[in-house]
Amino acid sequence: MLIEEVAKLSGVSRSTVSRVINNDPNVKESTRARIKEVIRKVNYRPNSVARGLASGRTRIIGLVLPTAQSSLFTDPYYPRLIQGITAVCNARDYSVMLWLTNPEQEQNKIHQLVSDSLLDGMVIASYLIDDPILEALTKAGLPFLLIGRHPTRTDLSYLDADNFQGAREAVVHLLRLGRCRVATITGPNNMIAGIDRREGYEHAFHERGMSPDPALIVEGDFSESGGYTSMMRLIPQNPDAVFVASDTMAVGALRALRESGKRIPEDVAVVGFDDIPSAAHMDPPLTTVRQSIQGMGQLAAETLIQIVNEGTAPPHRLVLPTELVIRSSSGLCMDLIGQ
């Protein structure tokens, strides 16, 4: 079924049908109703490829995720992000195209996408974006949004959780509970989220005029086994608490602590980051910093769609709040005592 046929059946020209399809107000109400009825009756749907070619807008947004990330799909992070983004896109009648790229392909792939004019915009959740690519993106005029702030460039739109504050609060919580050898397993040092959380950790010390012992800082990789390995390296330093930069790593850290005969939280208090669904069921239930990844995905999609439709405004920099969720892995908490 073509627009021309719908036009014939409605007794109008294809232009008028096109107007109805695109919600152009310049159509007489009675005409619009008649056409809509025909469209409904014959179940007409405009060919989106043709629309895309003619209008220059495809209503497709691209989502680029790094596949190198070992935690890519064992950690619910990306799945949640995807869920948030697709939910909004579905509702707004946008389609989502997905690319999982490893670093070698990534540059080439993004270039390709940019010059392909298949996309109206893209969400880039990769953390290893080098400047040439950003340059290409900017020059191509393709709207894009980073998930996770860019370490240096401030002229780009991004969305991020408040990693610094979240980490800071977690560590303040541990210090307040009287822990004095608070260690941390950080994220990768080349990921901004890892860096920001470590800085939040450090800041919590500085606020009290203290400095963390460098021996208590170990880099992790956001994976479960990475958490285990890092914790094993940390144990000889006798920490009495550890802030782990992701819940998935915390799972590994808990395992390492158990195997070493440490009691949690008596010997070592543990705080994670993310509040993944299983955090509440861990042994013991994990105190953690909650971030709404799905919410971030939703906001990302909404923001990008807005940019696409309203032209590029000044860069959007959106930072979502986090929330410390206190469970038993960090020690006695008032709620429990009350019961």
Add this chain to the structure above:
Amino acid sequence: MLIEEVAKLSGVSRSTVSRVINNDPNVKESTRARIKEVIRKVNYRPNSVARGLASGRTRIIGLVLPTAQSSLFTDPYYPRLIQGITAVCNARDYSVMLWLTNPEQEQNKIHQLVSDSLLDGMVIASYLIDDPILEALTKAGLPFLLIGRHPTRTDLSYLDADNFQGAREAVVHLLRLGRCRVATITGPNNMIAGIDRREGYEHAFHERGMSPDPALIVEGDFSESGGYTSMMRLIPQNPDAVFVASDTMAVGALRALRESGKRIPEDVAVVGFDDIPSAAHMDPPLTTVRQSIQGMGQLAAETLIQIVNEGTAPPHRLVLPTELVIRSSSGLCMDLIGQ
């Protein structure tokens, strides 16, 4: 940069450039080389929307996943599937479009996609596909592939793991170890994977002239908390082993067993299904049935692309083998004794 400009720079017509782009053999080698050089130099990339409109093929395949599934993204199943599919599509220069739909939207959405001619084919991993949709898909002539066999229709192409054999072997293993009250936590009864695994469980009994006690069969929902709840319901029946239809549920089941003071495997042996990455790190390490979900995704993409390019052959029915991975949650195993 348009094809016409490339043609001008190469001193040929756009037709010849088009031939080179599409690897048409009817081009003189010297001409082809010259054009390729120009393309490289000016970094020309054909507009895929225009190609799609002109050729009727977009090189985009759709992937439809059910979002209702509570385990959607806590279980690594779908992420892995996505990873497998995108890997192959990337390599073959296809793009993947993703839809996460809930049952209410699903029907409407698929209809929309079908009549939109944006897709060359689709992979449908949803389990609640009703006949009208399948009819629409078939009638539209859009190639599609189901992940998970259809319960009744045998004329459709699908890809599935050998759920029946995998479950059967798991239960045979438990029975051979001398367990006599082998329970099971099944998948949802409306998912074919859940049904096939339960039938494998039952068959293992029948092979030995036995029948499972119906009280030892409890339906689960493939989620961690579902596994916990189901196990709690099972414990009063005094099982000495349990076959859990997914590792994620097994996590919950282990938790329930621990809380009830049961030793694993001494009191209750446990076998899962999937072999998720954390299975080897559980306490105790989980015996489970391994299936390569990523491999399934890859094969799905390859098969669909083949169907798209070579026309619809007789329906493809591909069943991938599973493998029993014996760890300690199911009891003593020879490997361990040997050490």
Add this chain to the structure above:
DNA sequence: TAAAAAATTGGGACCGCTCCCAATATTAGA
């Protein structure tokens, strides 16, 4: 009631490719 303004509608010109068929160049056969 006629002219002016505003609201609708129609139709040609693309969007940037592919594809078919006719035209031209090249090679082989006699």
Add this chain to the structure above:
DNA sequence: TCTAATATTGGGAGCGGTCCCAATTTTTTA
């Protein structure tokens, strides 16, 4: 060396919409 066959190439006609501008209708205004 000339003709037939074969290999290359060119160009028109779409693919199915959108969009602009001119034409037509309807509504206002004087």
